Amino acid sequence: MSDTQVLIVGAGPVGLTLAIDLGRRGVRCTLIERKDQPAFLPKMERINARTMEIYRRMGLSGKIRAAGLPRDVPMDVYIVLNLTRPPLLRLPYPSVAEAEAEIRATTDGSVPLEPYQLISQYTLEPLLKSACETLPAVTMHWSTEYVTHAESADGVSVTVKSADGTARSIRCDYLVGCDGGSSAVRQALGIRLRGEADLLRLRQALYRCDELFDRIPIGNGPGRGRHYHVAEENASFLIMQDSTRHWTLHATADTDEEVDRQFERIVGIPVKYQRLSTNPWRQNLLLAEQYQKGRVLLAGDAVHLVIPTGGLGMNSGVGDAVDLGWKLAATLQGWGGPMLLASYEIERRQIGDRNVGASRYANQGRRKWRAMWRPDIADDTPAGKRTRDTLAAVADVEQRKSNEMIGAELGYRYVSSPVICDVPGGPEHLFRSYEPTTWPGARLPHVWLNDGSAVQDHVPQDGFTILKLNPNGADAAPLVAALRERKAPVHVLEIPDQIARDIYGHDLLLIRPDMHVVWRGNTLSDVAEIAAIATGNRMPAIE
Numbered sequence: 001m002s003d004t005q006v007l008i009v010g011a012g013p014v015g016l017t018l019a020i021d022l023g024r025r026g027v028r029c030t031l032i033e034r035k036d037q038p039a040f041l042p043k044m045e046r047i048n049a050r051t052m053e054i055y056r057r058m059g060l061s062g063k064i065r066a067a068g069l070p071r072d073v074p075m076d077v078y079i080v081l082n083l084t085r086p087p088l089l090r091l092p093y094p095s096v097a098e099a100e101a102e103i104r105a106t107t108d109g110s111v112p113l114e115p116y117q118l119i120s121q122y123t124l125e126p127l128l129k130s131a132c133e134t135l136p137a138v139t140m141h142w143s144t145e146y147v148t149h150a151e152s153a154d155g156v157s158v159t160v161k162s163a164d165g166t167a168r169s170i171r172c173d174y175l176v177g178c179d180g181g182s183s184a185v186r187q188a189l190g191i192r193l194r195g196e197a198d199l200l201r202l203r204q205a206l207y208r209c210d211e212l213f214d215r216i217p218i219g220n221g222p223g224r225g226r227h228y229h230v231a232e233e234n235a236s237f238l239i240m241q242d243s244t245r246h247w248t249l250h251a252t253a254d255t256d257e258e259v260d261r262q263f264e265r266i267v268g269i270p271v272k273y274q275r276l277s278t279n280p281w282r283q284n285l286l287l288a289e290q291y292q293k294g295r296v297l298l299a300g301d302a303v304h305l306v307i308p309t310g311g312l313g314m315n316s317g318v319g320d321a322v323d324l325g326w327k328l329a330a331t332l333q334g335w336g337g338p339m340l341l342a343s344y345e346i347e348r349r350q351i352g353d354r355n356v357g358a359s360r361y362a363n364q365g366r367r368k369w370r371a372m373w374r375p376d377i378a379d380d381t382p383a384g385k386r387t388r389d390t391l392a393a394v395a396d397v398e399q400r401k402s403n404e405m406i407g408a409e410l411g412y413r414y415v416s417s418p419v420i421c422d423v424p425g426g427p428e429h430l431f432r433s434y435e436p437t438t439w440p441g442a443r444l445p446h447v448w449l450n451d452g453s454a455v456q457d458h459v460p461q462d463g464f465t466i467l468k469l470n471p472n473g474a475d476a477a478p479l480v481a482a483l484r485e486r487k488a489p490v491h492v493l494e495i496p497d498q499i500a501r502d503i504y505g506h507d508l509l510l511i512r513p514d515m516h517v518v519w520r521g522n523t524l525s526d527v528a529e530i531a532a533i534a535t536g537n538r539m540p541a542i543e
Contacts, residue, residue, distance in 0.1 A: 007032065009175070009177050021325030022138070032141045035142065044314035045120050046119070051319070057461060064119055069117070072096075073095055084269060110435070158175055186303070249263050285305070341536070346416070355408060365401035438517050463490050465492075479508075504520075
């Protein structure tokens with residue numbers, strides 16, 4: 001007998017999200033974390049639109065909004081010399097309130113159901129921890145470290161160690177390593193990261209400065225900015241955190257004192273501040289060779305490390321968690337076939353690879369405008385003005401690559417997955433633009449119905465959903481019967497609104513619990529084949 005069905009190592013946003021997803025599905029899971037509590041470290045600072053849709057389905061989006069940056073604060077990005085001089089460039093981005101108004105007014109499926117939210121990791125982790133504590137199926141052990149594991153045919157025995165050095169064994173059906181870039185679980189499996197490592201070394205300093213937000217003289221009113229990139233020889237940038245009282249500075253510096261001097265120089269006005277922490281970090285673009293070995297799986301930074309440009313790190317990890325969660329649940333509940341869990345690596349590794357590429361693309365853009373720096377950039381001379389103008393013109397094109405990743409966020413789809421009714425071809429994979437599509441493997445686009453509700457909010461979370469979009473179209477009953485024969489939970493959602501049929505383009509759509517399209521069509525044939533593929537029971541042909 002197992003002590004728990006799933007043991008999760010690492011209580012960062014990815015591990016916590018996986019625990020919530022599993023717990024909501026009634027899967028007994030245990031989460032271990034070597035820290036004694038969530039750390040007050042900023043790390044990630046933005047939840048993108050797709051991840052907010054995921055948290056909405058978990059009932060958490062409202063709590064995240066309330067805990068994060070106030071909804072009326074713009075998300076503008078600046079290129080500056082310091083905060084007292086006119087900015088070289090301002091890239092305006094809407095506040096949450098403005099983005100929500102735009103979403104409400106858009107009816108063509110081209111926008112997400114939820115806009116982004118600026119929230120610091122030190123705010124998000126306690127919130128997700130609290131959500132875990134409400135789920136009877138979830139058990140958490142803090143100050144508990146993964147040591148090693150041994151796999152057998154029917155489970156995994158994991159040795160863990162408490163803070164006092166006491167070791168014990170936990171027996172589980174599946175082990176998931178969500179334990180970060182230096183993942184002990186990944187190392188125990190002998191899985192390597194490949195790509196570009198140690199591209200740049202920086203120090204991240206977290207400051208508390210209560211008065212700065214209201215005193216910055218540039219922007220759309222005092223303090224109205226999210227990122228301040230400093231146009232100087234060495235890369236540095238200042239980030240406003242969700243409280244508007246905390247700030248992080250990323251700088252190339254050898255000592256904490258040097259970082260403080262840079263902070264003072266960038267702010268440019270006398271302010272009271274307290275440095276709360278400094279941590280060195282390295283820029284990496286790395287992808288794991290594998291996401292799974294037997295009953296042990298990996299997610300988040302354990303399998304992909306990106307540069308924060310594009311905001312794809314934590315958000316990619318949450319995507320891993322929700323792909324993995326329902327597949328683990330289906331497997332443990334007995335209706336998931338052998339290919340269902342195997343599809344996790346096939347689906348998510350291609351997205352990890354794509355997002356590493358998107359991060360590289362954004363980082364190259366930032367490097368291009370920074371290469372325009374010249375020693376005379378601050379001079380009040382014609383030459384200095386030319387330098388400033390040139391750098392701003394290049395940044396107006398290249399910096400946008402870091403901040404406009406809607407295609408990577410919403411437009412990813414799973415190609416050649418054994419649990420998708422794959423159709424050759426399909427829309428181009430774009431980083432910066434999104435075209436709504438129901439091509440198999442894609443996320444179901446957000447559509448407002450005539451009553452003002454969203455289609456996504458009507459889709460149940462405990463199994464497959466057949467969207468019936470034409471009252472006079474094909475009967476969904478044969479597909480329902482085929483899925484139920486496989487013991488899979490399935491629901492039929494009839495939507496007579498013509499707008500949904502126009503945007504989705506077909507009479508019938510089969511949707512997975514994670515909101516991705518399995519199959520679409522106007523007529524039904526070979527429903528047994530569709531059901532076998534969807535549930536992971538279609539075995540690949542042996543060549």
